[in-house]
Amino acid sequence: xxxxxxxxxxxxxxxxxxxxxxxxxxxxxxxxxxxxxxxxxxxxxxxxxxxxxxxxxxxxxxxxxxxxxxxxxxxxxxxxxxxxxxxxxxxxxxxxxxxxxxxxxxxxxxxxxxxxxxxxxxxxxxxxxxxxxxxxxxxxxxxxxxxxxxxxxxxxxxxxxxxxxxxxxxxxxxxxxxxxxxxxxxxxxxxxxxxxxxxxxxxxxxxxxxxxxxxxxxxxxxxxxxxxxxxxxxxxxxxxxxxxxxxxxxxxxxxxxxxxxxxxxxxxxxxxxxxxxxxxxxxxxxxxxxxxxxxxxxxxxxxxxxxxxxxxxxxxxxxxxxxxxxxxxxxxx
Amino acid sequence: xxxxxxxxxxxxxxxxxxxxxxxxxxxxxxxxxxxxxxxxxxxxxxxxxxxxxxxxxxxxxxxxxxxxxxxxxxxxxxxxxxxxxxxxxxxxxxxxxxxxxxxxxxxxxxxxxxxxxxxxxxxxxxxxxxxxxxxxxxxxxxxxxxxxxxxxxxxxxxxxxxxxxxxxxxxxxxxxxxxxxxxxxxxxxxxxxxxxxxxxxxxxxxxxxxxxxxxxxxxxxxxxxxxxxxxxxxxxxxxxxxxxxxxxxxxxxxxxxxxxxxxxxxxxxxxxxxxxxxxxxxxxxxxxxxxxxxxxxxxxxxxxxxxxxxxxxxxxxxxxxxxx
Numbered sequence: 001x002x003x004x005x006x007x008x009x010x011x012x013x014x015x016x017x018x019x020x021x022x023x024x025x026x027x028x029x030x031x032x033x034x035x036x037x038x039x040x041x042x043x044x045x046x047x048x049x050x051x052x053x054x055x056x057x058x059x060x061x062x063x064x065x066x067x068x069x070x071x072x073x074x075x076x077x078x079x080x081x082x083x084x085x086x087x088x089x090x091x092x093x094x095x096x097x098x099x100x101x102x103x104x105x106x107x108x109x110x111x112x113x114x115x116x117x118x119x120x121x122x123x124x125x126x127x128x129x130x131x132x133x134x135x136x137x138x139x140x141x142x143x144x145x146x147x148x149x150x151x152x153x154x155x156x157x158x159x160x161x162x163x164x165x166x167x168x169x170x171x172x173x174x175x176x177x178x179x180x181x182x183x184x185x186x187x188x189x190x191x192x193x194x195x196x197x198x199x200x201x202x203x204x205x206x207x208x209x210x211x212x213x214x215x216x217x218x219x220x221x222x223x224x225x226x227x228x229x230x231x232x233x234x235x236x237x238x239x240x241x242x243x244x245x246x247x248x249x250x251x252x253x254x255x256x257x258x259x260x261x262x263x264x265x266x267x268x269x270x271x272x273x274x275x276x277x278x279x280x281x282x283x284x285x286x287x288x289x290x291x292x293x294x295x296x297x298x299x300x301x302x303x304x305x306x307x308x309x310x311x312x313x314x315x316x317x318x319x320x321x322x323x324x325x326x327x328x329x330x331x332x333x
Numbered sequence: 334x335x336x337x338x339x340x341x342x343x344x345x346x347x348x349x350x351x352x353x354x355x356x357x358x359x360x361x362x363x364x365x366x367x368x369x370x371x372x373x374x375x376x377x378x379x380x381x382x383x384x385x386x387x388x389x390x391x392x393x394x395x396x397x398x399x400x401x402x403x404x405x406x407x408x409x410x411x412x413x414x415x416x417x418x419x420x421x422x423x424x425x426x427x428x429x430x431x432x433x434x435x436x437x438x439x440x441x442x443x444x445x446x447x448x449x450x451x452x453x454x455x456x457x458x459x460x461x462x463x464x465x466x467x468x469x470x471x472x473x474x475x476x477x478x479x480x481x482x483x484x485x486x487x488x489x490x491x492x493x494x495x496x497x498x499x500x501x502x503x504x505x506x507x508x509x510x511x512x513x514x515x516x517x518x519x520x521x522x523x524x525x526x527x528x529x530x531x532x533x534x535x536x537x538x539x540x541x542x543x544x545x546x547x548x549x550x551x552x553x554x555x556x557x558x559x560x561x562x563x564x565x566x567x568x569x570x571x572x573x574x575x576x577x578x579x580x581x582x583x584x585x586x587x588x589x590x591x592x593x594x595x596x597x598x599x600x601x602x603x604x605x606x607x608x609x610x611x612x613x614x615x616x617x618x619x620x621x622x623x624x625x626x627x628x629x630x631x632x633x634x635x636x637x638x639x640x641x642x643x644x645x646x647x648x649x650x651x652x653x654x655x656x657x
Contacts, residue, residue, distance in 0.1 A: 132640075136647040136648070137650075139591050142581075142591055142643055146636050146643070147636065148636075149578060149635050149639060150632060150636020150640075153630065153635075153636065154633055156629035160627060160629075161629055266457060266461070269454075269457065270457065270461075273454055279451055279453070310468075311468030311473065312465060312469060313465070314464055314465030315462045315465040318459060318460075318462035318465070319458075321461075322444055322448070322450065322454075322458045325450050325454050326448050329448070329449060
């Protein structure tokens with residue numbers, strides 16, 4: 001519909017309709033562009049490298065988790081456990097490279113393991129979520145509620161609730177390092193977004209995800225391995241949460257099981273919703289999630305940079321979410 | 334779902350949770366001294382009454398097939414408003430907290446029934462908004478309650494030897510149970526959850542009833558906030574994190590189906606007490622001195638418990654489906 005709107009001369013199409021379909025298709029992009037323009041006009045020192053870096057680093061973890069959430073929501077599910085899985089990964093990594101879990105033959109091995117093991121553990125827990133959803137046929141919101149409640153507790157039990165402080169540049173590269181002047185975590189984020197966007201559009205697995213979310217029964221009748229597809233999206237969501245957990249602790253030079261990833265499930269879902277992914281499944285956009293997260297972050301930044309308290313930014317975020325989802329609904333009428 | 338599996342579900346929900354609760358109480362009574370002593374029983378009831386109120390609202394919302402994620406921050410907002418108004422007396426504090434909760438509930442009702450947005454997203458947004466309002470009103474810190482007007486009695490006082498918050502929760506549950514089982518409103522709530530389109534076609538006022546349910550959930554959360562402020566002597570803008578999921582867990586443990594259409598107020602209360610007692614028993618166990626489990630184990634055990642319950646429910650419903 002939007003394609004015809006751009007190719008037909010304006011005299012032939014109904015202009016009101018064109019604007020509407022344009023708005024719903026590119027609404028998130030337009031909002032982002034408007035926000036940037038407004039900021040260029042009113043926020044001092046907005047067009048600087050530093051502002052870009054600040055906003056990018058704020059948004060990285062949300063986007064990485066949001067990519068996994070997009071895939072899960074595309075199948076018609078939801079993953080509430082992402083924040084708790086971040087806390088588990090974040091609690092495990094320092095335990096490993098500080099040698100508290102098992103003796104390390106060499107520090108480099110410790111660092112390598114600190115990257116790999118926590119992400120794998122988070123992935124395994126994501127797989128467990130998928131198992132609950134597919135084998136026991138528990139609704140996703142309840143299945144992932146189990147780890148939402150228990151997961152942070154597990155991380156707290158591991159660390160006894162203590163703050164683990166560390167200073168280990170080779171590990172912290174994932175959160176503090178730079179390549180070509182760009183924060184490494186931003187590069188990682190872009191790579192993950194690009195890979196997921198490509199996968200969703202161009203691979204069989206991507207089509208299967210959308211088919212399952214669109215109409216599960218039809219997908220099953222068409223011979224799509226529904227259970228296996230769902231299982232894999234929860235696994236991916238777990239793995240990505242693990243990576244996000246490592247980024248957050250590396251950035252803070254400290255792991256606090258009480259705080260890492262707290263409320264992340266809501267931020268990620270909000271980014272997905274604002275980005276234009278259908279929350280009932282069947283239609284998803286990974287790039288949209290990136291844009292959605294950037295919009296939410298930029299609104300917050302705009303308000304903060306202009307002296308509005310952070311609490312008011314929460315209210316603004318709420319209004320954006322409702323507005324975005326409402327606009328999305330209008331296009332489906 | 335077939336009727337046999339529905340019946341099995343209801344049976345397990347209604348009696349399973351009660352059996353588990355009785356078993357847990359027996360365990361505590363046999364194992365620990367003073368477990369059933371007046372002090373412990375009353376303090377468990379006093380502390381859990383606010384969760385009970387929130388879970389009651391959640392129970393109704395879930396029966397209609399919806400969900401309310403905003404209850405925790407609504408309670409926080411209620412506690413802040415109540416604390417700010419407590420210096421004017423008991424009633425202004427109580428009504429202020431209640432009104433704050435009703436306001437959030439009205440927003441939920443409007444967004445869900447008028448804008449037709451999924452309850453999950455609508456209440457996620459109002460959760461953020463309520464939290465923001467609470468922080469703004471409280472200026473990012475806790476607000477102390479006036480001790481001169483007797484407002485704290487609402488949380489700390491007793492009436493006929495029974496904690497006042499527990500009275501409030503008890504009355505709310507009695508009313509809730511009566512409304513769900515014996516009024517046309519209650520029937521409509523169940524009908525909407527069973528099949529909303531069918532309920533609409535039968536001429537039931539589905540939108541209005543849904544709106545009232547979210548309004549009630551908001552009001553009950555606001556009331557929980559009033560009790561929170563009175564019990565701890567302060568309005569707490571950052572309290573209430575995770576309450577929504579605790580309430581959902583309590584409702585689910587109580588056997589209410591998350592898909593709506595089936596549910597019981599009484600077993601929700603049992604679910605709340607069950608999850609609350611886990612924490613209490615953990616404290617007693619540590620008191621014995623043989624093991625030392627930190628408070629962090631509480632959430633692990635609660636999660637494991639939730640897993641156990643939903644796994645059993647899932648198994649039973651699958652078996653019932655196969656049999657049918």
